[in-house]
Amino acid sequence: MLDPDSGLSLTIARIVRRLQGSSLHSQLERQARVSLHKPEIKLESLKEDIKDFLKTSGWEKKLQNAVYSELNVFPSPCHPAAPPEHMKEPLAYMRKAQRPASEQKELLNKWNEMGTDEPDLSLFRPVYAPKDFLEVLMNLRNPNYENGEQPSFRNHLGLIQVPLKVKDIPELKEDFSELGLNTGQLGIDDSAQVPPEFFENEHVRVGQKVLAEQDSAAAQQYVRQGCPTALRADLWALILNISNQPEDILYYEQLKSNVIQYDLLVDSLIYKDVKLTASNDDYYFVFEDYLYQVLLCFSRDTSVLEHFTYSSATPPKSYIRGKLGIEEYAVFYPPNGVIPFHGFSMYVAPLCFLYHEPSKLYQIFREMYVRFFFRLHSISSHPSGIVSLCLLFETLLQTHLPQLFYHLREIGAQPLRISFKWMVRAFSGYLATDQLLLLWDRILGYNSLEILAVLAAAVFAFRAVNLMEVTSLAAAEAVLADLSTLKVMPLLQIFLFATVT
């Protein structure tokens, strides 16, 4: 295996390569040059003095945050001999499961047929809805895996049949230790019955300090206990390393002008999605226009293509008219390589409660997408990928609520059929907004989506009594149709830390 020293130097080399030539790099250079005029910088100790200056003026902190951000986003480097596909997805059978090129071409043909100016939106069935995606996942198999045993109750009885490693409750308890019963939480210890002196006031004070220090890593640790509503927008921006510099605003304005200048067929998908989901939502209908703005810009943003270096997916290609198949005339279509699916706009909608300035809203969403959300609709073996989340959910349920699991399976209501849509949308549109934001606090805090699977299992545990009495899939769906009254943190805490296993 890779020895730790060369692994570390590879990582350092990669980060240096990525930060070189970035705007932060040029700003640091400029700052260093400016500092030469300062009296405390002496020629004899030039290097040390400049380093001290950068430290005290807060620039070292900015560099720290940028490095931390890179570490969070990019996976550790593989063996130097491994081909680049391995960084995207190490398991061969997962790579093969990506949407095949032939299907992509078929989609393009369909689009080329509908070339009218104002396509009738009813012709655009969503390119795929979560249900279709689940069917694909259910059919994943590892050809190398031979499960010689006869099918028995000890096998995995859920829908996902690939042997990925998922955590069990003891491991989850360790990973999510800050959610334990003895640690204060927002979402539990800030309710009306608890005097704010016990936890809330102090937590707010600490949050303000973290913001004053502008330390990404500290912020990430802090939000594990939840963000005070007034501090959340700034804390998330700090963790995602979004500072909304003039060049970022300019970039966004440029995307906006692209939207005005030309249409993409994908725009129709976006309109339809927003109209079908967010526009009908009690919380998010207000932000309909913001959603169009953000998503139309997003589909034209080629910087999003960068995430495909660590995503298992590959952006679909389109060809200049008349040059089908000739690689020199290939372009990514849509420009950002991401085809929106039914419910995609719900990734953006909750963010509208935090950011009312469009360019900041855009950047936050883009960063959330390339760090987290893309994993929810691509096929990979990553522990935060949707396949692992499904398997984690099913395993937790089968292990800790076996009676419920078997009952639901018997009546044709495989639990994953119900919970899949929750996880694919990161629960957006299913939970009340304030609860959803508390959940997403923890996604950012732990840099992982596993909490979605744990919450899904906790919801089933909470409604277990009613679910045991149903006799059909439709009835089970009905019991779990309305999650808007659920309080997320108590559910998670009870499931992880207070259930007798």
Add this chain to the structure above:
Amino acid sequence: MAGKVKWVTDIEKSVLINNFEKRGWIQVAENEDWNFYWMSVQTIRNVFSVETGYRLSDDQIVNHFPNHYELTRKDLMVKNIKRYRRELEKEGSPLAEKDENGKYIYLDFVPVTFMLPADYNLFVEEFRKNPSSTWIMKPCGKAQGKGIFLINKLSQIKKWSRDSKTSSFVSQSSKEAYVISLYINNPLLIGGKKFDLRLYVLVSTYRPLRCYMYKLGFCRFCTVKYTPSTSELDNMFVHLTNVAIQKHGDDYNHIHGGKWTVSNLRLYLESTRGKEVTNKLFDEIHWIIVQSLKAVAPVMNNDKHCFECYGYDIIIDDKLKPWLIEVNASPSLTSSTANDRILKYNLINDTLNIAVPNGEIPDCKWNKSPPKEVLGNYEVLYDEEMAQSDGPDRDLRSRSGQSTGTKGGRARDSGKPILTTWK
């Protein structure tokens, strides 16, 4: 207990009738012996009128005060508030303090308003100080946004000029009177759209003043993006938030009805503007409601057979200042969405629990002090008796930093008034 409550209503709404029936009350006709009458504003006029009126007995309760119009007619509300301010100023009260521009610091919560045609000349004077301003014309006696229009030129209201020779405006009965108010053309926008707040306030007695605020108010959004552009002054879908108007728009949605809960508003404001300014906003909203009630309390006929549930309409401007637009005596009980129906059902339920204690045959001589367990989604907004018993020499504007604002309107178990330092 002795027999069941006998009820009458002339408002055929299911949210009312379901509530009466679930209490096992008995429906009777108007001319029979009744205990509880939920009446429309026309009927209350008859009950208390000199010619057709009749005395109510001790076991009869009605849902309006006889002269509620002192608060709920647009022109009278403004008159009473102006009179209240002048009185406070005369007695040297610190509440009536003015700033260097002559504007009341604490009592400037109603946009500048004039009656037409009576104050026409005063209005012209004010208009000319600011000729680019927009004004909103509202008929005094109408509701649901009927007859409202915006003007930005004097020529548009020539009809109301008292001196106008061309005025064919002969009959100056109170029905055709209008108020003209400075239009708030910088409303706080969310998602680019204008909205207003509908809050329900229950008054059980005016002297001493005892009022309750329903925690589940809502915001009503326009379906069309807001623009102050003069070319869109006629587009009521941009400017008027009344559901009665918006529901005829192309984009009206029957699932959410263009409504947001007040808790959504609070979450949005806290997240985007911070906690202190949000708390201050909600404190001010409570303040202006109480002040408006205090303003009319001296002239209200505090008939002990009466209680009233008002619909307050409030607009927030982009500086987060709330403005009182009007008070409705008969807030709509029509439900535009499923959530709406549930909300209004619970509103009536909680109102009845407070107004008719224990659901038993009422005695109008009771002390109108319900125990805190029956308040439901109401919380005490102001209780004059309790406020006075706390000591008369508290500073008027000193409030503790942690008022209910921090808990977003969740239940205060103590049942004490929200802002006890007001007198």
